[in-house]
Amino acid sequence: MLHRPRALIVDKDSSETKQLVSFLTENGFDVQWAKDGEQAFNLLDRPAPEAAGVSDGSGPEIVITELKAHRVDGMRLLDIAKSRNPEVCVILIADAGTVELATGAMRQGAYDFQLRPLNFEKLLAVIQRALSHQQLVSRVSDLTERLDQRLKVPNLTGNSRAMQELHSKIVQIAPTRATVLIYGETGTGKELIAQAIHQLSPRRNERFVKLHCAELSANIIESELFGHEKGAFTGADQQRKGRFELADQGTLFVDEISEIPPAVQTKLLRVLQDRQFERVGGNETVKVDVRVIAATNRRLELLAARDEFREDLYYRIRVIQVDVPPLRERKEDIPLLVETFIKEFNREHGRKVTGITRGVADRFMQNDWPGNIRELRNTVEEMVVYAQGKRALEVSDLPIQLRQQRSASGEDLNVTVGMSMQEIERRAIEATLRAVGYDKQKAAKILGIGLRTLYRKQKEYGL
Numbered sequence: 001m002l003h004r005p006r007a008l009i010v011d012k013d014s015s016e017t018k019q020l021v022s023f024l025t026e027n028g029f030d031v032q033w034a035k036d037g038e039q040a041f042n043l044l045d046r047p048a049p050e051a052a053g054v055s056d057g058s059g060p061e062i063v064i065t066e067l068k069a070h071r072v073d074g075m076r077l078l079d080i081a082k083s084r085n086p087e088v089c090v091i092l093i094a095d096a097g098t099v100e101l102a103t104g105a106m107r108q109g110a111y112d113f114q115l116r117p118l119n120f121e122k123l124l125a126v127i128q129r130a131l132s133h134q135q136l137v138s139r140v141s142d143l144t145e146r147l148d149q150r151l152k153v154p155n156l157t158g159n160s161r162a163m164q165e166l167h168s169k170i171v172q173i174a175p176t177r178a179t180v181l182i183y184g185e186t187g188t189g190k191e192l193i194a195q196a197i198h199q200l201s202p203r204r205n206e207r208f209v210k211l212h213c214a215e216l217s218a219n220i221i222e223s224e225l226f227g228h229e230k231g232a233f234t235g236a237d238q239q240r241k242g243r244f245e246l247a248d249q250g251t252l253f254v255d256e257i258s259e260i261p262p263a264v265q266t267k268l269l270r271v272l273q274d275r276q277f278e279r280v281g282g283n284e285t286v287k288v289d290v291r292v293i294a295a296t297n298r299r300l301e302l303l304a305a306r307d308e309f310r311e312d313l314y315y316r317i318r319v320i321q322v323d324v325p326p327l328r329e330r331k332e333d334i335p336l337l338v339e340t341f342i343k344e345f346n347r348e349h350g351r352k353v354t355g356i357t358r359g360v361a362d363r364f365m366q367n368d369w370p371g372n373i374r375e376l377r378n379t380v381e382e383m384v385v386y387a388q389g390k391r392a393l394e395v396s397d398l399p400i401q402l403r404q405q406r407s408a409s410g411e412d413l414n415v416t417v418g419m420s421m422q423e424i425e426r427r428a429i430e431a432t433l434r435a436v437g438y439d440k441q442k443a444a445k446i447l448g449i450g451l452r453t454l455y456r457k458q459k460e461y462g463l
């Protein structure tokens, strides 16, 4: 922990609490004091940074709370603090009458409880023990994360000419800091390629930060990218760093870059040119060293011709363009991909699938895979999950849509009485996506919903 450990004290205004605040401050803590549970609740219940995909770790490491805190009690605070940060150390202050409750709280994840009158030295010893435990936990998870990332590099499976060319291109461009634009249909591996470029670059030990532009509503993209100052807009109750700052020295992956609103495109252009920007609502110029990798499944040059995307930004971004061919143009990769996925899912689901039969191989090679590698991977996973015993996957194991010849006009929805609206919606979305080859733009248009709504629903239904 490089910063001063943060402690939140929740207790009424008394001389004992005042002494505790100054005692902890003298001992090197950054102390916040909430005089009742409601105030503490508001401090803890800021929108979780994780919700947007980053953690700036701004919550307290230690919460010391009166069990019977006014309005929102200690047990509820325990829940909230844990849901924000599972490693948080919550210490409850109890008195003789509430010991039983306090013991119950420990079963629910409180670190310890202390009886009044408080013994500050003893409390400090408890906190220090908790902190060294936390450090150990975060160091271990940090290490595992890095190991995981390193193991991800060789994941780009495929021997086709197209894949070999892609490999050598990645190896060539990785060491530079040039901006890269990855173009390809959905599920072709754009994100995997971006990760590979980062892992093979001198920035590999720095962060790989991601921003998915279509999953966020247009009006928060700017502050997600560039951060904001305290008071920049309603709800901005503290300064927050954006993805560019988080990715300093590392790589920023801007996914679905076509969805960036025009005003933000201008600002993005400036960072790419000058490597500096201002946070939303601020004047201070922030300098960063970030390599940007962008991805899109829409032709940006066409959007630029229609004035939907800044042309100068397009030229900046595509300094190096990587075109990822759809799977139907490199079907010779299918056998190796299938083999790789079978091994992976055997391990993950404890199965013993040995391979695929000739019939399955034929169907796989005939299929056009509009959802590309993701669709193939999901298909193999589904088949492996259902396969019992040690054997090869057969035609009867194929999902229904692969067993039947796909009809050009789409498919029946199979809506029956008793089905919930949600289920009907899920089926409609799934079938539409399949019918248009997983082209989200097209699907959204047919369904009469916005692209962002489609993303949200896909996430919600796990499609």
Ligand SMILES: Nc1ncnc2c1ncn2[C@@H]1O[C@H](COP(=O)(O)OP(=O)(O)OP(=O)(O)O)[C@@H](O)[C@H]1O
Pocket (backbone or CB within 6 Å): 155, 156, 157, 158, 184, 185, 186, 187, 188, 189, 190, 191, 192, 193, 297, 373, 374, 377
């Ligand atoms: N060459 C490959 N070898 C092995 N797995 C791959 C390969 N390419 C893609 N995958 C897998 O296919 C899935 C989709 O890949 P990825 O998310 O990178 O695609 P994408 O192009 O970003 O898709 P989208 O446009 O929908 O975001 C992932 O599970 C990924 O691991």
Ligand SMILES: [Mg+2]
Pocket (backbone or CB within 6 Å): 190, 191, 255
């Ligand atoms: Mg992607």
